[in-house]
Amino acid sequence: MKSKFTYSILQYRHSFLIREAVNVGILFAFHEENKIEFAFSNAHRVKLIYPDFNPLLFNGTLNFIQDKIKSESDNYLFKEFNINENFKDFLHNKLLREDSSVLQFTEPIQAITINDIKVTVKNYSVLLLPGIDTKKQEILKHNENYISKEYSKYLSQINKLAENKIKKDIPVSFNGINLKFDYSWKNGTLNLVKPLSFDLTAHADIQNKSATYFGYFTLLKNYAEQNNCRFDILVAKPQDRKLYDEYYKAIDNLNKIEAPKRIIKDTELKSYSEETIENLLKYN
Numbered sequence: 001m002k003s004k005f006t007y008s009i010l011q012y013r014h015s016f017l018i019r020e021a022v023n024v025g026i027l028f029a030f031h032e033e034n035k036i037e038f039a040f041s042n043a044h045r046v047k048l049i050y051p052d053f054n055p056l057l058f059n060g061t062l063n064f065i066q067d068k069i070k071s072e073s074d075n076y077l078f079k080e081f082n083i084n085e086n087f088k089d090f091l092h093n094k095l096l097r098e099d100s101s102v103l104q105f106t107e108p109i110q111a112i113t114i115n116d117i118k119v120t121v122k123n124y125s126v127l128l129l130p131g132i133d134t135k136k137q138e139i140l141k142h143n144e145n146y147i148s149k150e151y152s153k154y155l156s157q158i159n160k161l162a163e164n165k166i167k168k169d170i171p172v173s174f175n176g177i178n179l180k181f182d183y184s185w186k187n188g189t190l191n192l193v194k195p196l197s198f199d200l201t202a203h204a205d206i207q208n209k210s211a212t213y214f215g216y217f218t219l220l221k222n223y224a225e226q227n228n229c230r231f232d233i234l235v236a237k238p239q240d241r242k243l244y245d246e247y248y249k250a251i252d253n254l255n256k257i258e259a260p261k262r263i264i265k266d267t268e269l270k271s272y273s274e275e276t277i278e279n280l281l282k283y284n
Contacts, residue, residue: 002112003033003112004031004110004111005028005110005120006028006029008026008087008088008108008109009105010023010096010104011103011104011106012102013103014046022045022049023130024058025038026039028120030120033117038065040062040129043059057103068095069095087108091105092105141239142199142266144196144197146236147197150266150269151272151273154269155273158273158274162281168183169181179194179220181193185279190228192231192232193234194233195235196233196236197235198237198246198247199236199239203243206249206250209250210254214256218258225259229260230260231261232261232264232272233262233263233264234266235250235254235266251265
């Protein structure tokens with residue numbers, strides 16, 4: 001089945017006088033799948049060509065583009081901003097302004113592919129980004145370890161000293177149920193923090209995982225009430241949009257847990273981290 005997509009090449013221009021450009025990245029917009037992908041190479045090849053090359057701005061810009069796409073792709077790119085019709089405006093107004101910067105996107109190119117997204121990104125990256133290691137372009141799974149690290153990163157960025165006050169790796173045992181929580185902090189209740197990822201590959205996996213943890217937290221209801229605890233569940237959604245319906249059902253299941261709990265979605269993680277720091281300074 002053929003599928004339309006648009007791409008633009010990110011180029012490094014060491015000197016506008018000689019008008020020479022080196023391809024360093026590719027931004028893809030897959031219209032029918034409502035998905036954005038950004039493939040990029042590292043600074044090594046540019047450094048070989050230009051010995052006086054400074055990688056600081058280069059790496060900073062690439063990281064900014066990558067983070068921007070990750071943080072806004074689900075809630076913004078294809079909804080509030082009509083990227084299908086305004087791809088060029090999106091590139092220059094939301095990612096990288098069209099000015100005298102050494103990094104610039106080329107005019108968008110429309111194409112058709114008969115491959116899936118992963119294969120298309122790999123093929124174009126090999127063709128247009130010489131020397132790129134396509135193995136590094138694998139999608140980073142937003143598993144429990146990822147959620148925990150993101151939470152810890154936010155805490156450290158907000159207030160490193162306060163972050164050191166948070167307790168880690170808290171085991172809970174109650175009536176034969178054993179469950180370890182990654183963090184705990186107080187604000188009137190003892191909040192036990194548990195990352196829970198639904199970034200899985202199949203509908204059944206999401207269903208089974210939500211049912212499993214519904215059981216865990218339900219069985220720990222009396223423990224929470226007896227010890228004035230609240231279960232703070234940090235959830236990550238699937239990166240595959242085809243699994244969203246099952247993910248929303250999983251959230252509904254977690255909301256039905258009768259134990260004291262709070263569900264924090266990945267889009268709410270930063271504000272939750274700010275709340276954590278505020279209370280660590282006040283109560284812990």
